[in-house]
Amino acid sequence: MTYLVTGGSGFIGSHLIEKLLKEGHSVINIDNFDDFYDYKVKIKNTLESLGKKSEFEFSQKENDILHLISISKSENHTLYFQDIRDKNGLEKIFTDHKIDQIIHLAALAGVRPSIERPLEYEEVNVRGTMNLWELCKQFGIKKFICASSSSVYGNNEKTPFSETDNVDKPISPYAATKKSGEILGHVYHGLYGIDMFQLRFFTVYGPRQRPDLAIHKFTKLISEDKEIPFYGDGTTARDYTYIDDIIDGIVKSSQYLEKNSGVYEIINLGESQVINLNEMLSTLETLLGKSAIRKNLPMQPGDVTKTNADITKAKNLVGYNPVTNFQNGTKKFVEWFLRK
Ligand SMILES: NC(=O)c1ccc[n+]([C@@H]2O[C@H](COP(=O)([O-])OP(=O)(O)OC[C@H]3O[C@@H](n4cnc5c(N)ncnc54)[C@H](O)[C@@H]3O)[C@@H](O)[C@H]2O)c1
DSSP: EEEEEEEESSSHHHHHHHHHHTTTEEEEEEEOOOSSSSSHHHHHHHHHTTTOOOOOOOOHHHHHHHEEEEEHHHEEEEEEOTHHHHHHHHHHHHHHHHOSSSEEOOSSOOOOHHHHHHHHHHIIIIHHHHHHHHHHHHHTTTTEEEEGGGGHHHOSSSSBBOOOSSSOOOHHHHHHHHHHHHHHHHHHHHHHOOEEEEEEEEESTTTTTTTTTTHHHHHOOOOOTEEEEEEESSOOOEEEEEEHHHHHHHHHHHHHHOOOSSSSEEEEOOOSOOOHHHHHHHHHHHTTTSOOEEEEEETTOOSSSOBBBHHHHHHHHHOOOHHHHHHHHHHHHHHHHHHO
């Protein structure tokens, strides 16, 4: 099968491409290497996902990306340096390839920066996503997986969070763009018969995790003996999900889409093991053999107090089965971090 993966040079996307290629599929990756975090990290992600080792002499962003495009091209992999906000640019790619399924991961992903740059979040996460659906309509593509987020639950009081809970009260622009994606996706499903999954990921971690996310940020600062910004009293909690389990959930959803039609489903992909910030930090301290230097700060606006996934629907519908607990997952993350 030929997959179009957007955001394929990011954290989750690079793991997904690695998996799809191993399974013998062809992959088209669309990524604009945006500056939310260092583009060099995304170049490394792509090389790792393709199993390539390259002595990369980083020079200038545009040159580096063009070089990456040339060395990463193969019979079953094509990388496009392309912004999803540019519909004409996307249209050329859709014209040149016969796409069986789209897995849309490209987004501006941080919660806190979305408060600073809400309009840009709307442009990428909402308009960019609509551009893809418009092209699905034009080119008759009927299978679509979209990355949503646990953040749509806001400060939901009922736990665990279930897909039937009301999600009308997001607390950050980022969360609101993800909720908009779910709603607009339903419109395109209804009007144009696009079979669709909206996958609500719960804090994903593991090798290549985004450098802005807490596990990665804390690991780096502890290992460098630097102060860590510690927001709140440590009782905020997250349902952390290991990257391999998320990839398993995406692949199983993709297989379900291939076998079924008339599909529009929202599912939680979490681990259902909730860890608070204090526990997370002490796990990292133990793994690194070092104590953290905490700088206590008040809770940040936009941050939810807790996430906790009910994954019954994902288990029953697609056979999602997360197997990596937090201890094992963080061990693998820290080993990767120390090796790189
Ligand atoms: N990592 C998590 O814990 C988590 C949790 C919930 C939801 N998600 C969602 O999963 C998806 C992937 O997240 P990630 O953690 O891998 O993030 P990431 O930032 O590592 O990956 C996103 C990729 O999208 C690309 N991108 C951004 N704007 C683009 C644009 N305008 N055009 C083309 N490409 C663009 C980036 O360059 C990046 O490579 C996102 O949609 C995110 O919102 C992630």
